[in-house]
Amino acid sequence: MNTLNNFSKITARTITDAASQFGTPLYLYDEKLILERCLACTSMPYAYGHVVRYAMKANSNRTILKLITDAGLHLDASSLNEVLRAKLAGIASDKIMLTTQETLDGNERSKLEELLLDGLKYNACSLHQLQLVGDFAAKNNIDIGIRIHPGVGSGESATRNTGDDYSCFGIHLSDLKEVNSYAASKGMKFKHIHVHIGSGADTTMWRKNIDLELKIIEDNFPDADTVSFGGGLKEARMPEEHAADVALLGSYAKMRVEEFFDRTGRKLKVEIEPGTYIVANSGYAITRLIDKKKTARTNFIITDGGMEINSRPLLYGSKHPVYIVSSDGNRVVSSEFNPSGFNFEAVIAGKCCESGDCQTLDMDGHAVARAMSEPLIGDIVVIGGVGAYCSSMAPYNYNSHVQAAEVLYTQAGDLELIRKRQTLEQMLENEI
Ligand SMILES: *Cc1c(COP(=O)(O)O)cnc(C)c1O
16 A cells, blocks of 8 residues: 555545645644544553543644544643633533633633633633632632643753743742742632643653652642643654653653652542644645755755645754655655655745745754655645644744645545635635
């Protein structure tokens, strides 16, 4: 079979079928892989109960949210609108936890209070956030969680480290006294303690965070019954990268939580919040090769979907696998997955007026050529690993391009449209 790689059933023919049925550019998601990743997380070892929350900012499409919550995951939302979006997808409030930078006041505060009464869980990330809900929570006996800023973090780039002293997520350890005395004055108890150290965190740092967070709980939170280790489980988009071993991290957390019980007599429930790990490798951006150019030193192939589909190379220097599929659906070329005998190298550029609109950039923003066999105009260029933080984060209206369509490749092998392509009218409808 002409599959793209060794971890999905998607073939060259699936790709050309999707392109001719729905047009390019589009996102294609592999349902089977998403479900495998959900299972890897829900079946991780634990001692006294666990909850896996999918970080929905990674990909918030309604069909994806339903798929993942039907597989037994709860949700981590990062804004009030994400909560409302999940509710509109039919997901119950008590399956959602809100951890946000927003400070909800006025109408938003009323909405939050309504949701809290309906079972939404809320993580206070600053003293001010806590004070905004304190009286209401105390009066209604609602437990508020707290996100701690541990002062150390880890991420695939500096911009994705959310735990070090250069980032502003959560209540810093040095403010705990003030927070605890505020809580005491209201008769509030903190049961849910949360830390998220960053995206694509190093596994050693993840383990260190488990130890650090349990220590923080032991020293400061006598009423805690749940510890959330946040997200950031690393995914391997490129063959040379290493994904987090969720079972191994689970065993480590289990051991530490059992030791915590031996010391304190307290049984902690564990939560994790993977986003990337659940959806990243399920996604493929299907684009059409529309032009070829060269300079004195570089070949370029130009596609009809670039930074407005996947801005991760431009933002972070992230590497994504590239597959070239012949327009007749008979041939796949990927120098990442079958590296042999290529006599052509090219930079993959998009159609935006931006020299950084390349899918192959290094950390300094320089375009890097990839090996391939020379493709033809009309071939399909597929960018892999775009299931997380692409559709949900890309600057899709730049150059007045429209937001791409999204399609699910179901376990049964069907192509299901799950988001229509935006129209020019929709892009402009709020302009006056
Ligand atoms: C973004 C985020 C996550 C998920 O991070 P990934 O790197 O996608 O796993 C989890 N928890 C919180 C609070 C987040 O902000």
